[in-house]
Amino acid sequence: MSDTISCSCLCGTVTFTVTWPDHVTSCNCSACRRYMALWAYDPPGTLTFTKGEGETVAFTRGDHELAFHHCQTCGAVTHWQGIVNDRRAGNVRLADDPDVLDRLRVHYFDGADSWTTIRIEG
Ligand SMILES: [Zn+2]
Numbered sequence: 100m101s102d103t104i105s106c107s108c109l110c111g112t113v114t115f116t117v118t119w120p121d122h123v124t125s126c127n128c129s130a131c132r133r134y135m136a137l138w139a140y141d142p143p144g145t146l147t148f149t150k151g152e153g154e155t156v157a158f159t160r161g162d163h164e165l166a167f168h169h170c171q172t173c174g175a176v177t178h179w180q181g182i183v184n185d186r187r188a189g190n191v192r193l194a195d196d197p198d199v200l201d202r203l204r205v206h207y208f209d210g211a212d213s214w215t216t217i218r219i220e221g
Pocket residue numbers: 108109110111112113170171172173174175
């Protein structure tokens with residue numbers, strides 16, 4: 100099994116890898132539930148852009164704590180980036196091998212309300 104997950108946006112402009120994560124997070128906050136993202140959080144160095152890092156567009160909500168980035172060509176949500184710190188997370192829904200998603204442990208995070216993990220699967 101590879102120790103990284105290769106990801107790319109729909110049109111291939113943006114590609115990145117993430118180190119195989121302990122788990123990924125599915126969050127139900129107003130942004131994440133709309134984006135349908137599965138986030139692999141990034142201790143420094145685990146999210147590596149291989150192409151197109153400067154080709155994304157950032158969207159920032161009112162709290163200005165983080166920016167959601169998407170490919171400016173195809174619209175796929177690639178990652179979020181902290182504004183007040185260097186935290187970020189890659190969206191592994193963009194995995195080149197969709198079977199990867201079945202092998203990931205998923206933490207379901209209640210970002211809409213309690214800010215706690217409400218269940219773990221996988
Ligand atoms: Zn694209």
